[in-house]
Amino acid sequence: MDYLTRLIVFILLVFIKIGDPVFWVLSTLTKIVWQICLVVPKTITALAKLSKRIAKRTSKKEVVIFETKPYLLEKKPKRKPKRKFKFPKFHFSLPKISIPKPSFSFLFVKKLKKKASHKKKKQVLLPQKIKKPKRFATFQFPFLLKFRYFFIGFFFSTCFVFIPAVLVIFLQDIPSPKELLFRQIPQTTKIYDRNGILLYQVYASQNRTLVTLSDIPVSLKQATISIEDKDFYKHPGFDLVAIARATYVNLSGKDIQGGSTITQQLVKSALLSSEQTFLRKLKEVIIAFLAEKIYTKEQILEMYFNQVPYGGTAWGAQAASEKYFGKSVKEIDLAQSAFLAGMPGAPTFYSPYGENKTAWKKRQKEVLNRMLALRFISPEQKIQAEEEELFFINEQPPLRAPHFVLYVKDVLVRKYGLAAVERGGLSVTTSIDLNLQEQVQKIVQEEVEKASPLHVTNGASLVTNPQNGDILAMIGSIDYDNENGGNVNVTTSLRQPGSSIKVVTYGAALSKGYTSASLLDDSPITFTNPYGQSYSPVNYDGKFRGKVSLRLALGNSFNIPAVRTINQLGVPTMVDLAKKMGIKSWGLPNQYGVSITLGSAEVTMLDLSNVYGVLANRGIRVDVNPILKVTDYKGNVLEEKSQDYWYTQPSTNNQRVLDEGVTYIVSDILADNSARVLEFGQNSPLYIPGKKISVKTGTSDNKRDNWTIGYYPKRLVAVWVGNNDNTPMSPNLASGITGAAPIWNRIMNLLTSSIPVENVKMPDDIVAKQCLGRTEYFIKGTENSVNCAPPPKPSPTPTP
Numbered sequence: 001m002d003y004l005t006r007l008i009v010f011i012l013l014v015f016i017k018i019g020d021p022v023f024w025v026l027s028t029l030t031k032i033v034w035q036i037c038l039v040v041p042k043t044i045t046a047l048a049k050l051s052k053r054i055a056k057r058t059s060k061k062e063v064v065i066f067e068t069k070p071y072l073l074e075k076k077p078k079r080k081p082k083r084k085f086k087f088p089k090f091h092f093s094l095p096k097i098s099i100p101k102p103s104f105s106f107l108f109v110k111k112l113k114k115k116a117s118h119k120k121k122k123q124v125l126l127p128q129k130i131k132k133p134k135r136f137a138t139f140q141f142p143f144l145l146k147f148r149y150f151f152i153g154f155f156f157s158t159c160f161v162f163i164p165a166v167l168v169i170f171l172q173d174i175p176s177p178k179e180l181l182f183r184q185i186p187q188t189t190k191i192y193d194r195n196g197i198l199l200y201q202v203y204a205s206q207n208r209t210l211v212t213l214s215d216i217p218v219s220l221k222q223a224t225i226s227i228e229d230k231d232f233y234k235h236p237g238f239d240l241v242a243i244a245r246a247t248y249v250n251l252s253g254k255d256i257q258g259g260s261t262i263t264q265q266l267v268k269s270a271l272l273s274s275e276q277t278f279l280r281k282l283k284e285v286i287i288a289f290l291a292e293k294i295y296t297k298e299q300i301l302e303m304y305f306n307q308v309p310y311g312g313t314a315w316g317a318q319a320a321s322e323k324y325f326g327k328s329v330k331e332i333d334l335a336q337s338a339f340l341a342g343m344p345g346a347p348t349f350y351s352p353y354g355e356n357k358t359a360w361k362k363r364q365k366e367v368l369n370r371m372l373a374l375r376f377i378s379p380e381q382k383i384q385a386e387e388e389e390l391f392f393i394n395e396q397p398p399l400r401a402p403h404f405v406l407y408v409k410d411v412l413v414r415k416y417g418l419a420a421v422e423r424g425g426l427s428v429t430t431s432i433d434l435n436l437q438e439q440v441q442k443i444v445q446e447e448v449e450k451a452s453p454l455h456v457t458n459g460a461s462l463v464t465n466p467q468n469g470d471i472l473a474m475i476g477s478i479d480y481d482n483e484n485g486g487n488v489n490v491t492t493s494l495r496q497p498g499s500s501i502k503v504v505t506y507g508a509a510l511s512k513g514y515t516s517a518s519l520l521d522d523s524p525i526t527f528t529n530p531y532g533q534s535y536s537p538v539n540y541d542g543k544f545r546g547k548v549s550l551r552l553a554l555g556n557s558f559n560i561p562a563v564r565t566i567n568q569l570g571v572p573t574m575v576d577l578a579k580k581m582g583i584k585s586w587g588l589p590n591q592y593g594v595s596i597t598l599g600s601a602e603v604t605m606l607d608l609s610n611v612y613g614v615l616a617n618r619g620i621r622v623d624v625n626p627i628l629k630v631t632d633y634k635g636n637v638l639e640e641k642s643q644d645y646w647y648t649q650p651s652t653n654n655q656r657v658l659d660e661g662v663t664y665i666v667s668d669i670l671a672d673n674s675a676r677v678l679e680f681g682q683n684s685p686l687y688i689p690g691k692k693i694s695v696k697t698g699t700s701d702n703k704r705d706n707w708t709i710g711y712y713p714k715r716l717v718a719v720w721v722g723n724n725d726n727t728p729m730s731p732n733l734a735s736g737i738t739g740a741a742p743i744w745n746r747i748m749n750l751l752t753s754s755i756p757v758e759n760v761k762m763p764d765d766i767v768a769k770q771c772l773g774r775t776e777y778f779i780k781g782t783e784n785s786v787n788c789a790p791p792p793k794p795s796p797t798p799t800p
Contacts, residue, residue, distance in 0.1 A: 187425025403476025582610025
């Protein structure tokens with residue numbers, strides 16, 4: 001066997017190393033064969049013509065004169081055969097040629113004799129017998145000569161035409177061993193929270209993380225070599241003895257054995273299919289041999305530990321260690337190494353999650369026995385490793401903050417493409433705080449359960465840092481695993497915002513000369529569109545209050561003053577400002593009517609958070625961004641978000657969309673508890689004692705959506721409650737009292753306990769003035785545009 005191995009190696013080396021001389025020899029031999037093919041037919045043709053010429057000359061028709069003598073009718077003696085002609089390199093004899101004898105019939109001879117008796121001594125011309133033309137004799141080669149030339153032609157054709165052609169076709173179908181190093185290996189993208197906690201792993205079909213050979217513990221290297229390829233450092237890429245032994249065992253009907261080396265397993269896993277054919281095995285051997293000539297043993301071993309499957313979606317030692325033990329491969333011990341080393345042989349059969357729960361233990365002992373036989377470990381180490389109890393983590397990969405990580409995945413796919421996300425091995429650090437996420441999730445679940453008598457079955461929440469756009473918590477539903485739409489992320493779904501969108505209306509009004517002391521009319525009104533359809537808005541409580549200030553109208557969320565205001569400003573004014581503040585779902589202004597100020601146009605919670613973030617950021621738009629840093633599998637930084645706030649690190653992405661004075665006035669109104677007393681009372685969940693926090697509520701038609709959104713400069717909290725099937729909640733649900741408000745109150749109290757609420761500095765373009773019985777704020781130039789005499793206290797009147 002060793003001699004055969006060396007012979008094959010020698011043949012492969014001949015084809016590999018002599019290079020250009022081989023092609024020169026082949027081309028020269030091809031030319032020689034071609035010349036022979038041209039000369040031999042010409043020689044044979046010339047010989048054939050020569051033989052024909054000789055045959056024609058000897059068989060030429062002659063005129064014979066017979067005399068009437070008896071000897072004329074006698075048979076002529078046969079001619080002696082000609083001497084053999086000797087041609088170069090060919091020995092053959094010409095056929096015997098004789099002059100054809102005339103054959104005369106008896107009557108013809110008798111008649112001839114009679115004529116001869118009358119004419120004595122008169123010559124008679126005997127006519128020749130007319131006969132059919134004879135075929136000329138052809139040159140016939142002896143059988144041995146034919147066989148000799150056939151064999152020579154077959155040998156040259158096979159060696160220099162057919163075999164090279166087959167080799168060229170076969171080798172063209174073989175992948176280059178260089179692809180082992182330069183091909184892009186699919187790797188897993190990992191998503192972490194801001195503190196480095198793994199949230200999720202994204203991959204197409206192979207969960208893989210590349211590591212260097214230095215990260216692989218010695219125990220795993222020795223265990224793998226022991227069980228898979230004990231002669232790894234000796235063979236040239238394949239082991240004929242192992243192949244022959246495996247073939248014999250497999251054909252004998254015993255347990256199937258593999259004869260592949262570590263190099264062959266690497267080639268099969270990385271470059272070839274798993275089909276059981278001779279050609280595939282031959283390709284495997286050839287590529288393995290070539291790979292051994294290109295790469296060192298250490299490089300091959302490193303590629304092996306990053307390539308081979310270890311069960312399920314785990315490809316490579318690092319992914320396998322994380323899958324089974326929840327730790328990095330560099331941290332595993334001898335017992336765990338013996339377990340991992342035995343997995344590639346039959347990952348499904350040896351899986352601890354499979355049907356045979358003890359098969360892995362038998363395989364582990366087999367690995368340890370091999371290690372002991374090769375003196376990699378001592379008997380004491382073997383016994384200790386066998387007695388160690390292995391604890392396997394949950395088979396399912398971690399999926400923490402599911403709505404958030406799937407949202408992040410969509411963001412990454414839009415930015416980098418699906419292939420880069422599923423196969424590029426990205427490392428993504430997100431802005432979410434998993435600890436806060438879990439606390440907010442618990443609050444939402446508990447409060448929704450309390451509100452179940454009001455037919456509230458679902459809730460969602462978003463916590464952000466408006467100064468830099470960080471998403472700190474995202475609750476898409478109360479339970480992601482709920483079969484009734486639990487996987488739907490409400491924070492990214494379109495819902496009607498209700499009155500929460502009024503901040504855009506009043507922001508536009510203040511920008512157009514309105515003041516917080518401007519009086520608005522809260523009385524019945526009907527609008528008619530060009531199609532003859534009428535619309536009569538009503539307040540949340542169905543009452544009217546006459547003349548009210550803009551502060552009271554916004555604080556108490558009166559509907560009619562908002563509709564009258566947008567009617568005067570124009571729908572396009574509000575739509576344009578909303579888009580500038582972050583609403584991405586709205587279309588052209590002519591698609592909407594005045595009811596848009598009451599929330600008839602759908603938005604997402606993310607976009608609504610952008611809008612309120614503009615108010616928190618003093619008019620600067622900073623869109624929510626869940627990503628802090630993205631690196632590729634080599635560690636190159638693809639993007640990184642600065643943690644500096646917008647007011648310390650200006651960015652072209654952060655643009656002013658609203659005057660700072662306008663945002664100050666709107667925020668002051670929303671934080672004024674006395675301005676909402678008429679509708680929500682003095683001690684509603686919207687009020688957090690001792691802390692100035694701006695907050696606004698919203699409820700859509702038939703109470704299908706209920707919102708509460710509040711903020712201070714460093715934190716923003718948006719909350720929604722409703723039903724996945726879009727059925728209305730109970731009519732008894734009171735916006736700002738029940739529903740979303742209690743959830744918002746608990747989350748905001750949780751945040752303010754660790755992040756203090758700072759007072760916002762009054763902008764330079766704001767003037768404070770006593771007006772309507774209180775201190776009011778005006779944008780410079782508008783402070784004298786209203787009558788600040790206290791109006792009569794508004795008293796509600798029922799709907800007429």
